[in-house]
Amino acid sequence: MSIFKAINLDKTMYKVSGSTFTRELEKLDPSAEYAGTELAGLDAYQRQLKRFDIHVGGAQSDMIQKFFQTSDSASLFPEYVSRAVAQGMNDTALLGEIIATKTNVNSLDYRSIVTDLSEEDKTIAAVAEGAKIPETAIKLSDVLVKLVKRGRMLVASYEAIKFHRLDLFTVTLKQIGAYIARAQMGDAVSTLLSGETLLNTADAGKVTYADLLSLWSNFGDYEMNTILASPVMVQKLLAIPEMQDAAAGLAFHGTGKLITPLGAKIIKTPCVADDTLIALDKRFALEMVTAGGVQVDYDKLIDSQLERAAITSIAGFGKIFPDAVQVMKVKAA
Known part of the structure; x- marks a missing residue:
């Protein structure tokens, strides 16, 4: 006797307003009913992958054509794409290090x-x-709060990729997710910079420890616990004599963990200009607003078996307490 429920799957499950495909699956096949069984710990979508014996990861991952054995299993493909892209966003995104709260809206x-x-x-x-x-x-x-749609158009024929393994295809999807996450970090940086009064460094072309102290003292009621800087700016920070403590240097050389000026965590990102440094109190500075998660064109992924399918994510950013953000600019040489 099968341990899986015989659930009829179709693309209408992606169209329920305010819900997701996995959430609709959970309503039909609650995870709580599998407590104490070999399927405990899997969500409803992962159980459906097992039901159709589809392996999406590892050396023994299946060919893409495995999803299209039946109309039911084909309905699982858009969710696979969405999860792979979201994983790429989560693996590379630094947004979680700078946002105070995340709000999901339907508008x-x-x-x-x-x-x-x-x-x-x-x-x-x-x-x-x-x-x-x-x-x-x-x-x-x-x-x-201005919400911006970011995404890529996936263009590939089913015939061109059907004999490639899902593990390889997942890498491509994760890279798309990484590109989306980087673009959203740029949107977040633009929001943090908007309306800010710039604090200039004392000397042209460099940042000194005195500059950092001045930046730190500007926070008043807030705490400077996070710094956003470009790779070039990070080099300038690490070149400050007070940042070249022997023990701190050993930690950086051994683990790659950056030294933290005045206790603030450094986040290296090319989204910030080379002459700019953004400091913030991540607990109070920024709100991320999203309109759902990663969206995929499920009609084309199921009916046309790829061809052209849009993969998008909609997000925007707003300041919560402007005083929790301070911006320093290196004086031009």
Whole structure:
């Protein structure tokens, strides 16, 4: 007797508003029912791969044509593409290191919330008995968060790739995910830079330890715990004499882990200009807004067996507390 439920799969499961293919599968085949069995720990999609004996990874991964044995198994292919792209985004993305919160919306228009606090509001003074408790007003932001669609068009005939293994195809999809993640990091950097007053370095063409101290002191109520910098700027930071401590140097040479100026984590990214350094308190600086996860053109992936299929991700970024971001620019030589 089969241990798998006989579920009829079709592309309409991708079209349920506010849901995902895996979520719809979970409704029909709840993971909780597999507790204590050999399938425990797998989600509903992974169980369907086992049902059709499809191996997507490893040296024994199947040929792509394995997905198209039946109409049911073909319905699993778009989710495979989506997961592979998402894995590529997660493996290379540094966004998780700089965002305070992530919000998923069902619209391309989104307004965040803002809190206007005066210096008096920040003190949280003692409240006398019977006195009115001071108020903190939370309201909608006047600025819309701009959501941008990023993606690639996958162009390939089923005949051209059907005899290639899924493991190799996964590498290509993960690379697409990496490209999308890099573009989204660029969007995040643009948001962090918008409206910021630049703090210039004291000397032309270089960053000194005194510059870092000045940047650190500008944070006031916030903490400088993250620094975004280009590879060129990271070299400038590592060249600062105070950053060349012997023990710290051994850690960098042995593990590749960058030395942290004033306790802040350095994130190296080409999305920041070579003469610019962005410092932030990642707990309060940036909100990432997404409209669903990775989207694929399931009609073409199922009916046309690849041909041309769009792979996209929609995301935007908004500042939560502008004072949690400071930008330094190296004075031109």
